[in-house]
Amino acid sequence: MWNSQCYNSLLYREVEIMKKAKLTASRDYLIGHVDPRMYGSFIEHLGRAVYFGIYEPGHPAADGSGFRRDVIELVKELNVPIIRYPGGNFVSGYNWEDGVGPVEKRPRRSELAWSTVETNRIGTNEFAYWARQVNSEVMMTVNLGTRGADAARNLVEYCNHPEGTYWSDLRKEHGYSDPHNIKVWCLGNEMDGPWQICHKNAEEYGRLACETAKVMKLMDPGIELVAAGSSNGRMPTFPQWEATVLEHTYEHIEYLSLHSYYTDLDRDTPNFLAQSLGMDDFIKTIVSTCDFIKGKKHSKKTVNLSFDEWNVWYHSLEPDKKLEKWTTAPHQLEDVYDLQDALVVGCMLITLLKHADRVKIACLAQLVNVIAPIMTSNGGGAWRQTIFYPFMHASKYGRGDVLNIQISSPSYDSKEYTDVPYIEAAAVYKQGSELTIFAVNRDMNESILLEADLRSFEGYVPVEHIVLENVDVYAVNTESDPFHVIPVRKEIPAVCEGIMTVELPKLSWNVIRLSVIGAAAVLS
Ligand code: AHR
Numbered sequence: 001m002w003n004s005q006c007y008n009s010l011l012y013r014e015v016e017i018m019k020k021a022k023l024t025a026s027r028d029y030l031i032g033h034v035d036p037r038m039y040g041s042f043i044e045h046l047g048r049a050v051y052f053g054i055y056e057p058g059h060p061a062a063d064g065s066g067f068r069r070d071v072i073e074l075v076k077e078l079n080v081p082i083i084r085y086p087g088g089n090f091v092s093g094y095n096w097e098d099g100v101g102p103v104e105k106r107p108r109r110s111e112l113a114w115s116t117v118e119t120n121r122i123g124t125n126e127f128a129y130w131a132r133q134v135n136s137e138v139m140m141t142v143n144l145g146t147r148g149a150d151a152a153r154n155l156v157e158y159c160n161h162p163e164g165t166y167w168s169d170l171r172k173e174h175g176y177s178d179p180h181n182i183k184v185w186c187l188g189n190e191m192d193g194p195w196q197i198c199h200k201n202a203e204e205y206g207r208l209a210c211e212t213a214k215v216m217k218l219m220d221p222g223i224e225l226v227a228a229g230s231s232n233g234r235m236p237t238f239p240q241w242e243a244t245v246l247e248h249t250y251e252h253i254e255y256l257s258l259h260s261y262y263t264d265l266d267r268d269t270p271n272f273l274a275q276s277l278g279m280d281d282f283i284k285t286i287v288s289t290c291d292f293i294k295g296k297k298h299s300k301k302t303v304n305l306s307f308d309e310w311n312v313w314y315h316s317l318e319p320d321k322k323l324e325k326w327t328t329a330p331h332q333l334e335d336v337y338d339l340q341d342a343l344v345v346g347c348m349l350i351t352l353l354k355h356a357d358r359v360k361i362a363c364l365a366q367l368v369n370v371i372a373p374i375m376t377s378n379g380g381g382a383w384r385q386t387i388f389y390p391f392m393h394a395s396k397y398g399r400g401d402v403l404n405i406q407i408s409s410p411s412y413d414s415k416e417y418t419d420v421p422y423i424e425a426a427a428v429y430k431q432g433s434e435l436t437i438f439a440v441n442r443d444m445n446e447s448i449l450l451e452a453d454l455r456s457f458e459g460y461v462p463v464e465h466i467v468l469e470n471v472d473v474y475a476v477n478t479e480s481d482p483f484h485v486i487p488v489r490k491e492i493p494a495v496c497e498g499i500m501t502v503e504l505p506k507l508s509w510n511v512i513r514l515s516v517i518g519a520a521a522v523l524s
Contacts, residue, residue, distance in 0.1 A: 018446070018447060018448065018449040018503070019410050019422065019443070019446055019447075019448045019449070020410075020448065020449045020450075020451060021407065021408065021409035021410065021421075021422065021423040021448055021449070021450050021451070021504075022407065022408050022409075022450075022451050022452075022453070023405055023406070023407045023423075023425060023427075023437070023450060023451070023452045023453065024405065024406045024407075024452075024453040025403050025405045025427050025429075025435070025437075025452065025453070025454055025456065025457070026403070026404075026456040027403070027429060027456050027457060028456065029403060029404040029405075030401045030402065030403060030404060030429075031353075031354065031355075031356050031357050031401075031402040031403065031404050032356040032357030032358075032401070032402055033356065033400070033401050033402075034353065034356050034398060034399050034400060034401070034402060034428060035356070035359075035360040035361065036081045036399060037081055037082045037184075037360060037361040037362070038352060038353070038356065038359065038360070038361070038362050038398075039078070039079065039080060039081060039362070039364075039391070039394065039395035039398075040080060040081060040082035040083060040084065040139065040308070040361055040362055040363040040364070041078070041080045041082075041083050041084070041363050041364045041365070041366065041367040042083065042084040042085070042088070042308065042309060042363040042364070042365040042366045042367060043083055043084070043085050043086075043127070043366060043367050043368065044085070044086060044087045044088035044089075044090050044091075044366060044370065045086050045087060045088075045090045045094070045111070045118055045122075046087070046088060046089075046090055046113075046114050046116075046332060046333065046366075046370050047114070047329065047330060047331065047332030047333050047334065047369060047370045048329045048330070048331060048332070048334070048368075048369040048370065048376070048378075049366055049367070049368050049369050049370040049372070050122050050127075050329075051119070051121065051122070051328065051329035052329050052369070052376060052378045053068075053071065053368035053369040053370070053372075053374075053376055054067055054068060054071055054072075054075075054130055054368055055067055055068070055121070055122050055126075055130075056068050056376075056378070056379075059379060061382075063133075065126070065129065065130075067130050067133065068376065068382065070376075070381070070382040071368060071374060071376060071382050072130075072133050072134055074374045074382055074384065074388075075134040075136075075367065075368075075374065076134055076135065077388075077392055078367075078373065078374075078388070078391060078392050078395055079135075079392075079395045079396060080134065080136050080367070080395070081135070081136060081137060082136055082137045082138075082139050082184065082361065082363070083131055083134075083136045083137070083138060083139065083363075083367065084139040084141060084186065084308050084309075084363045084365075085127050085131075085138055085139065085140060085141065086099075086124075086127070086141065087113070087141055087189055088113070088141070088189055088309075089113035089114065089189060089190065089195065089196060089197070090111065090113050090114065090118075091141045091142070091143050091145070091188070091189050092113065092143055092144070092145025092146065092188065092189060092191075092196050092197035092198060093111065093112045093113055093143070093145060093146050093197040094143050095109075095143075095147070095151070096123070096124055096143070096151065096155050096158075098118075098120045098123070099120045099122065099123020099124055099126075100123050100124055100125055100158070100170075100171075100174055101170075101174050103120075103121060106119070106120035106121070106123070107120060108120070110326065112197055113197055114332060115323075115325040115326060116325070116326060116327060116328060116329075116330060116332075117326050117327065117328045118328075119328055124140075124155070124158070124159065124180075125171070125174060125175070125176050125180075128159070128176075128180040128182070137182070137183060137184070138180065138182050139182075139184040139185070139186065139226075139308070139361070139363070140155070140159065140182045140184070140185050140186070141185070141186040141188070141189055142155060142185060142186065142187065142188065142212070142216075143188070144187055144188030144189075144191060144200075144205070144208055144209065144212060144228075145188065145189075145191070145196060145197040145198035145199075146197060146198050148208060148212060149208070149211050149212040149215045149216075150215075152185075152187075152212050152215070152216055153212075153215040153216055153218070153219045154167050155167075156182075156185070156216050156219040156220050156223065157219050157220075158170065158171050159171070159179060159180045159181075159182045160179050160180065160181055160182060160219070160220045160222075160223070161179060161219070161220070162179050182223070183222070183223060183224055184223070184224045184225075184226065184255075184306075184361065185216060185223050185224070185225055185226070186225075186226040186228065186257065186306075186308065187209040187212055187213060187225055187226060187227050187228060187249075187253070188205070188208075188209065188228050189228060190228060190231040190259060191205040191228045192205070192228070192229075192230050192231055192235055192237050192238075192241045193231045193235070202237065202240065202241045202244035202245055203244060203248075205228065205245060206244050206245045206246075206247065206248030206249060207248055209227050209228070209245065209248065209249050209253075210248040210249045210252055213225050213227075213249060213252035213253055214252060217252065224254040224255065225252065225253045225254055225255070226253065226254070226255040226256070226257050226306045226308065226361070227245050227246070227249045227253045227255070227256050227257065228245070228257050229241065229242050229245070229256045229257045229258050229259075229286060230242060230258070230259070231259050232259055232260050232261070232282075233260065233278065233281070233282040233285070238285075239285050239286065239289045242256060242286060242289045242290070243289055243292065243293060246289065246290060246293040246303065247293060247296075250293055250294070250297055250299060250301070250303065251297075251299065251301065253303060254303065254304065255303065255304050255305060255306035255360065255361060256286060256290060256303055256304075256305060256306065257305075257306045257307075257308050257309075258282060258283065258286055258305055258306070258307045258308075258310075259307075259308070259309035259310070259365075260278075260279055260282060260307075260309070260310050261309070261310070261311055261312065261313040261314075261365075261371075262275045262278075262279075262311075262312050262313075262314075262344055262348075263312070263313065263314035263317075264312075264314060264340065264341075265314055265317075266415075268414070268415055269340055269444060269473060270412060270414045270420070270442070270444065271414035271415040271416055271417070272340060272344060273340065273343055273344060273347065273414075273420075273440075273442040274414045274416065274417040274420040274442070275344060275347075275416075275417075276344065276347035276348050276350070276351045276424065277417050277420060278416075278417070279310070279348055279351050280351050280354070280355075283305065283307070283351070283355045283358070283359065286305060287305065287355075287358050290302070290303045290304075290305075290358075304358050304359070304360045305355070305358050305359045305360065305361075306359075306360065306361040306362070306363075307352060307359050307361070307362040307363070308361060308362065308363040308365075309363060309365035310348055310352075310362060310363070310364060310365060311345070311348075311364055311365045311366075311371050311387075312335070312337065312341045312344050312345060312371075312387070313333070313335060313365075313371045314335070315335040315336055315337070316332070316333050316334050316335045316371070320332055320333065332370065333366075333370045333371050334369060334370065334371075334375070335371050335372075336375075336385070336476050336478070337373075337385045337386045337387045337476065338386060338473065338474045338475055338476045338485075339386055339468070339469070339470045339472070339473050339474070339475050339476075339485055339507065340473045340474070340507070341386060341387055342386035342387045342389060342390055342468055342485070342509060343390075343440050343442070343468075343507060343508075343509055345364075345387040345390050345391065346390035346394075346424075346438070346440045346468075346509040347424045347440050347442075349390055349391065349394040349398070349426075349438065350424050350425065350426040350438055350439075350440065351424075353394070353398060353402045353426040353428065353438070354402065354426055356402040364387075364391055372385065373385050373387050373388035373391055373392075374388065375479070377479050380479060381479050381482070383477055383478075383479055383482035384477060384482065385476075385477055386468070386475075386476065386477060386485045389468050389485075389486070389487050389509070390438075390468065390509050393438070393466065393487070393509075393511045394438060397428065397434070397436040397438075397511060397513060398426075398428045398436065398438065399428065399430065400428045400429050400430035400431065400434070401428065401429050401430075401431070402426060402427070402428055402429075403426075403427040403428070403429050405425065405426070405427050407421070407423065407425055409421035409422050409423040409448070410422050410448070412442075420442065421442075422441060422442050422443045422448055423439055423440070423441055423442070423448055423450060423504065424439065424440045424442065425437060425438060425439040425440075425450075426438050432516065433515065433516055434513065434514065434515050434516070435454070435457055435460055435513075435514045435515075436511060436512065436513050436514070437452065437510075437511075437512040437514075438509075438510070438511055439504055439509075439510045439512070440508070440509055440510070441504040441505060441506060441507065441508050441510070442507070443506050443507070444473075444506060444507060445506055446506050447503050447504060447505050447506055448503075448504050448506075449501060449502075449503055449504075450500075450501070450502050450503075450504050451499055451500070451501055452499065452500040452501075452502070452512075453498065453499055454495065454498055454499070454500050454514070455497075455498030455499075457498075457514065458498070459516055459517050460514040460515065460516055460517070461495065461514060461515065461517055462492050462493045462494075462495060462500060462502075462512060462513070462514050463492065463513050463514060463515045464489060464492065464511070464512070464513040465489065465490040465491065465492060465493055465502060465510065465511070465512050465513075466487045466488070466489060466490075466510070466511040466512075466513075467487060467488055467489075467490050467505060467508050467509070467510050467511075468485065468486075468487045468488075468508060468509040468510075469488075469505050469506075469507060469508040469509075470484075470485050470507075473507055487509075487511075490503075493512060500512075500514075
C-alpha cells in the first residue's frame with residue numbers, strides 16, 4: 001500500500017526528462033568510523049592568518065588577550081577538533097624559543113619561507129590558549145629544516161612535561177603552569193620540496209625523522225607522530241619518497257602525511273570539478289605504499305594517513321608575485337572562493353569520507369585569511385567564504401560511520417579525467433539516530449534525480465535537504481556582500497516504499513538528512 005508520499009514522490013511526477021542516479025545504502029555495510037580529526041584545519045604564521053586573522057589587539061571584537069571574538073565564534077561554527085600549527089613552510093626556519101617568554105623580549109625575525117618579518121607576538125603558549133577557546137587540540141609541527149631532534153625534544157618537554165625539568169619549569173615561569181598535553185606532532189613539513197628551507201632527500205629525511213621520533217617519544221611516550229609524505233602526487237619523487245621514508249620510520253610513527261591543492265587556472269569547470277578523482281587515486285597509492293612497507297617489514301602495525309593540507313589554491317598565485325618583501329602580515333594567499341571552489345571542496349570532503357578507514361586526520365588548509373573559509377578585514381568584519389559551508393555541514397553532520405554505498409551515475413569525460421560521475425556522494429550513519437547523505441552534482445546544465453534505496457533504514461524519515469547553489473559559478477562572498485552565496489533549505493524529499501527521490505540541482509552541494517521517527521523533532 002502506498003503512503004501519501006508515494007503520490008508526491010518525484011518518481012511519479014513528470015521527471016522522465018531528468019537524468020537519474022541511483023544509490024543504495026545498507027546499515028550493515030560500513031567503510032569505517034569517522035575520526036573526528038577528519039575535520040581538522042591549519043593555522044600557519046603566514047600572511048594574515050595569525051596577525052589580523054585570529055589575533056588583532058585593539059580590534060573592537062578583541063578579548064583581553066587580543067584574540068578576535070568574532071573569529072572565535074566562526075571557528076566554533078566549523079567545529080574543528082584539531083588545528084595544525086605553526087607551519088607549513090614557515091616551520092622549517094622557525095626557532096620555537098623565539099615565540100615564548102616575555103613578549104617585549106621576543107625577536108623580530110626575517111621569515112625566509114614567505115619573505116616577511118615575523119614579530120613573534122604569538123607563539124606556542126598563546127596559540128595553545130587560543131586553541132582551547134575554539135575547543136581544538138593543537139597538532140604541532142617541529143622544524144626538521146634548519147633544526148632537528150634536539151629542538152624537537154625540548155619543545156615536547158616544554159609543552160607536555162608537568163614540571164621539575166629545565167624546559168617544563170621555563171613554561172611555568174612563562175605563566176603556563178599546566179602542560180599543554182599536545183598529542184599529535186608532525187615531523188617537519190614537505191621536506192621533499194626543493195622550496196623547503198633545508199630540503200632533504202628521502203634518505204636524509206627518513207633518518208632524521210626516525211631519530212627525532214625516537215627522542216620525542218622518549219620524552220613523552222604518549223604522543224602520536226606524523227611523518228612527512230609527498231607535497232603532492234605530481235612530485236617526481238612520489239611515491240618512492242613515501243616508501244623510503246617509511247623504511248626508516250615505520251615502527252616509530254602513527255601517520256604518514258599527504259598534501260594536495262587543486263586549481264582551475266584554465267577556467268575549465270568540468271575538469272576542475274573532476275579533480276577529487278585525482279585525490280582519490282593519490283590516497284589509494286599512499287595506502288598501498290604504507291601496506292607494502294608493512295608487508296616488507298612483517299609488521300603487525302598499520303600506519304594511517306594524515307591528509308594535513310588540502311584545499312583549492314590558485315586565485316592568489318598571480319597577485320602574490322607582486323607582494324612587497326619583508327613586511328609584516330601582508331595580504332598573502334588570500335584566495336576569494338567562488339561557488340565552484342565550494343563544490344570542489346565538497347567533492348574532496350566526500351573523497352576523504354570514502355577513505356575513513358585509513359584517513360584519520362585531515363586539515364583544511366588553512367583556517368583564517370590564508371586560503372581559508374574565514375576572512376577578516378583589518379579593524380573590520382569577519383565573514384564566511386563559500387567553502388565554509390560544505391566544511392561546516394560535513395563537520396556537523398558527517399560524524400559516525402561512513403556507509404559503503406553503491407552508486408551509479410551518468411558520467412562525462414573531462415580534459416584530464418574519464419568517466420567522471422556527475423553525482424559524487426557519501427553517506428554517514430549515526431547509529432540509531434541519523435543518516436546523512438552528502439552529494440555534489442557536477443552537471444553544468446541539468447538537475448539530476450537521485451533515487452536512494454534506503455529500505456535498510458526502516459523508521460528513518462527525511463528531515464532536511466540543504467543546498468548550496470548559485471546561478472553564477474563564479475559567485476563569491478565579500479565583506480560588503482557576505483551572504484551572497486549561502487545554503488538554502490529545499491522541499492523535504494519524499495520516500496515511497498523505502499526509495500527516497502530527491503532532485504539535486506545543477507552545480508550544487510547537497511546535504512540530505514534523515515532521522516529516526518520520533519528523534520526528528522529533537523534533531524531538527
Ligand atoms: O598552506 C600553504 C603552504 O602550502 C604551506 O606552507 C606548505 O606546507 C604548502 O606548500
